[in-house]
Each structure stands twice: as C-alpha cells, then as structure tokens.
Amino acid sequence: MSQKRLKDIHLRDPFILADDDSKKYYLYGSIGQNVWEGKAIGFDVYISEDLETWEGPLPAFRPSPEFWADRHFWAPEVYCLNSRYYMFASFKADHAGRATGVLVSDHPAGPFKPYVRALTPENWECLDGTLYIEDEKPWMVFCREWVEVKDGEMYAVRLLPDLSGPAGEPVLLFKASESKWAEGVGEGNENYVTDGPFLHVLKNGDLAMLWSTIGKSGYTMGLARSASGSVEGPWVQDQDPLFSENGGHGMLFTTFEGDLMLTIHQPNQHPNERPVIFKAFEKDQNLRIYMQGKEEKTC
Structure with missing residues (x-):
C-alpha cells in the first residue's frame, strides 16, 4: 500500500473520521479523477495515524452493476452509530433526481x-447530506441544488432512528442569497450555490453550520447560526465568511489529543483540488483557523 501526503491526494469534499476504536483517521471524499465526467468508480478511503502520512487509496465502496446510480458519486461522510459505520453520500443517474443515500459497513x-x-x-435535485443528532433524534441537513431552484436552498429532515428513511417532511432553513458573502453566478447573476453543510455546537452552546457557496474570490465557506439552538432554526448568517480564497466544503473533527481541526478542499478548480487541514479554535464566540502559523478568521 502506498503512502501519500495530502498534496498528492486528488479529492474534493474531504471528510475525516477520527475512529476511537482503531485510533486512526479515515479520509473520504469525492474521487477527483472522475468527479464530473464518466462512470463513477465509487469511493476510496485513506488511513493515517498522524494526519500527515496517509495509506491508500483503499476501495471503500464499489457499486454493483445493479446499483441505481452511475455518476457524480459525491461528498461521502461516515459516522459510527451503534458499532456500525454509515456513509451518507450523493448519487446521480439519468432520468432520476440527484439524491443523498446511505451505505453501511462494519468497518x-x-x-x-x-x-x-x-x-x-424524489425528483428533487439534492446533494451533500450531513448527519446531526439533536436530543437523541437523527436529522439530515442537505442542499437543494441551484440547478433546479436557482437560489440554492438548505433543508433539514428528521430521520427514523435506524436512519432507514425520513420521519417527516423537509424543513426549509435558508436560501443562499440570504448570505452577504454569496455572489450570484450565471446569466444575470441570478443563481446562488448551496454546498457542503456541516453542523457544530460552539462552546457557548450556539449551533453553527459551515456551508459553502461562490463568493467574490471563488469558492467560499462561512457560518450560519441557529437563533433557537435547534436544527430547525431560524438561521442567521455571519457577516463575514470564514474562508474566502477559493476553498471550502469543510467539516470539523477533533484529534485524539483533543485539538479541533478543519478540513476543506482547495483550490476549487479541477484537477488541482486537494484536501487541506487547518487547526481551528474558538475566540470571541467565533470559529477561527490558523493560516501559515498565524491566527486568522478569514483569508
């Protein structure tokens, strides 16, 4: 098995699971080589003990000929619940709406x-579903794509306890244009992108959501906060983005030493996108990151 540094791994939409049982880190993402065109390979995983050297890729998922989707296998996120591992990911096929589905494994x-x-x-164009547990009840937050609704939308749907299906109707949380750092794209600048939600409870109890869009300098990631503390909101957008220089689709994880870390892909242009990891921390009720050894809130 080969060893790689992050700069050698071509992945978009990185997600890192710090697995308590194995004391190893597992890196998943959209395989960069065929993220846009061609029949999807599936999903790979890279494994590390120090977040610097990664072994892989290993085939985490390869679809059978009967699998319903054949392209745009995007944004896998893996969660350990009741000793099983659940992968939330986006899939697409002709004549079927893009959907977030679930895969499962014992490892x-x-x-x-x-x-x-x-x-x-059914028949919505959706992507980037992320799991959040509130009061012991599972929810999924996901994006309804701008390609369908123009002003990209963020939704939450409560799930059945075993994650086997929705337990209610989707709740609209916000639209991309509500953020001051979202820029319209396309003809007439009337399209606004929603990508990559990830929920995190700050130390002061605020429920925050990382999410990405297109900003003045390219791909941009910022924070929304729930005014009620609940996933149903209402959600208020921070005035300034967290990361504004052509990188995003981020998630937070905690190392085995207790450090909070942020991973994103940067840049956003194919085929140069790579996973990047920053140390994150909270200050003045804000999430901040270290850039090149310096404390930064935006960059």
Whole structure:
C-alpha cells in the first residue's frame, strides 16, 4: 500500500473520521479523477495515524452493476452509530433526481454496502447530506441544488432512528442569497450555490453550520447560526465568511489529543483540488483557523 501526503491526494469534499476504536483517521471524499465526467468508480478511503502520512487509496465502496446510480458519486461522510459505520453520500443517474443515500459497513474502511437509496425527496435535485443528532433524534441537513431552484436552498429532515428513511417532511432553513458573502453566478447573476453543510455546537452552546457557496474570490465557506439552538432554526448568517480564497466544503473533527481541526478542499478548480487541514479554535464566540502559523478568521 502506498503512502501519500495530502498534496498528492486528488479529492474534493474531504471528510475525516477520527475512529476511537482503531485510533486512526479515515479520509473520504469525492474521487477527483472522475468527479464530473464518466462512470463513477465509487469511493476510496485513506488511513493515517498522524494526519500527515496517509495509506491508500483503499476501495471503500464499489457499486454493483445493479446499483441505481452511475455518476457524480459525491461528498461521502461516515459516522459510527451503534458499532456500525454509515456513509451518507450523493448519487446521480439519468432520468432520476440527484439524491443523498446511505451505505453501511462494519468497518470504517468498508466495504460499504447500499442501505437506503434516498433520504431526499424524489425528483428533487439534492446533494451533500450531513448527519446531526439533536436530543437523541437523527436529522439530515442537505442542499437543494441551484440547478433546479436557482437560489440554492438548505433543508433539514428528521430521520427514523435506524436512519432507514425520513420521519417527516423537509424543513426549509435558508436560501443562499440570504448570505452577504454569496455572489450570484450565471446569466444575470441570478443563481446562488448551496454546498457542503456541516453542523457544530460552539462552546457557548450556539449551533453553527459551515456551508459553502461562490463568493467574490471563488469558492467560499462561512457560518450560519441557529437563533433557537435547534436544527430547525431560524438561521442567521455571519457577516463575514470564514474562508474566502477559493476553498471550502469543510467539516470539523477533533484529534485524539483533543485539538479541533478543519478540513476543506482547495483550490476549487479541477484537477488541482486537494484536501487541506487547518487547526481551528474558538475566540470571541467565533470559529477561527490558523493560516501559515498565524491566527486568522478569514483569508
């Protein structure tokens, strides 16, 4: 098995699971080589003990010929619940709406097998579902794509306890244009992108959501906060983005030493996108990151 540094790993939408059982880190993402075109390979995983040297890629998921989707396998996120590992990911096929479904495995490296075809509404164009547990009840936050609704939307849907399906109707949380750091794209600048939600409770109890869009300098990631402390909101956007220089689709994880870390992909242009890891911390009720050894809130 080969060893790689992050700069040698071509992944978008990185997600890192710090697995308590193995005391290893597992890196997943959208495989960069065929993220846009061609038949999807599946999902790979890289494994590390120090976040610097990674072994892989290992095949975490390879679809069977009967699998319903054949392209745009995007943004896998893996969670350990009741000693099983659940992968939330986006899938697409002709004549079917893009959907977030669930795969399952007994090991963080897989092999993952299909569990739920779709947790998102039939015929909607959706992506980037992320799991959040509130009061012991599972929710999924996901994006409804701008390609369908123009002003990209963020939704939450409560799930059944075993994650086998939705337990209610999706709740609209906000639209991309509500953020001051979102820029319109396309003809007439009327399209606004929603990408990559990830929920995190700050030390002061605020429920915050990382999410990404297109800003003045390219791909941009910022924070929204729930005024009620609940996933149903209402959600208020921070005035300034957290990361504004052509990188995003971020998530937070805690190292085995207790350090809070942020991973994103940067830059956003194909085929140069790579996973990047920053040390994160909270200051003045804000999430901040270290850039090149310096404390930064935005960059």
